[in-house]
Amino acid sequence: MQASQKANEWIDGFLFVANRPILDFLNTKPVLTDGPTELLPDVRALERWLIASGMVTSSKAKAVVRGWRQSPEAAAFLKQLIAFRERLREAVVRIENGSSPANAFLAEVNSLLLQYPRHTSLRKRDRKLIRETLFEPRKPTDLWAPIVNATADLLAETESSRIRQCKSCVVHFFDTSKKGSRRWCSMNICGNKLKVAAYQRRKRG
Numbered sequence: 001m002q003a004s005q006k007a008n009e010w011i012d013g014f015l016f017v018a019n020r021p022i023l024d025f026l027n028t029k030p031v032l033t034d035g036p037t038e039l040l041p042d043v044r045a046l047e048r049w050l051i052a053s054g055m056v057t058s059s060k061a062k063a064v065v066r067g068w069r070q071s072p073e074a075a076a077f078l079k080q081l082i083a084f085r086e087r088l089r090e091a092v093v094r095i096e097n098g099s100s101p102a103n104a105f106l107a108e109v110n111s112l113l114l115q116y117p118r119h120t121s122l123r124k125r126d127r128k129l130i131r132e133t134l135f136e137p138r139k140p141t142d143l144w145a146p147i148v149n150a151t152a153d154l155l156a157e158t159e160s161s162r163i164r165q166c167k168s169c170v171v172h173f174f175d176t177s178k179k180g181s182r183r184w185c186s187m188n189i190c191g192n193k194l195k196v197a198a199y200q201r202r203k204r205g
């Protein structure tokens with residue numbers, strides 16, 4: 001995967017190829033040359049991911065998140081978030097296999113949705129009003145709001161057959177291609193590797 005670091009598929013050391021931030025969140029444990037790699041080992045890494053993913057954008061929110069670096073509450077939240085990520089992975093794999101997520105996971109998501117609703121507000125742009133998500137975290141657990149709402153959107157995705165895992169690695173993505181025929185996480189990462197391997201096989205054969 002290292003070869004593609006120059007492409008803008010990587011932002012600040014994180015992979016963004018999924019077309020859905022919540023799937024990019026799932027992809028924070030890719031298999032690199034040294035094996036499975038946890039890209040969110042600590043609160044500082046989480047802070048970087050939140051900014052890279054565009055989940056935290058305002059300078060006010062960035063300052064709040066920066067204040068959590070030494071916070072035991074934030075460390076405890078991260079531990080829960082990583083465990084949630086792995087349960088989400090299980091749900092996504094089930095969807096990819098044509099099944100549906102386990103009821104226990106749906107119950108967990110529903111409970112979090114109630115606890116951490118998505119807030120929105122109206123803003124003027126030119127002469128029109130747009131409704132946008134308002135996210136102003138105060139404490140680490142407030143991060144559940146964008147995470148669990150994006151999770152719910154993904155699970156309710158009507159074109160669920162476009163939720164797919166790369167043919168050659170652990171990365172998941174949402175296929176937005178016109179034909180719906182995307183097979184790889186990225187041409188730079190797995191696509192070329194496979195094409196080269198097939199070419200060499202043909203040459204040998």
Ligand SMILES: [Zn+2]
Nearest residue numbers: 166169185190
């Ligand atoms: Zn791949």
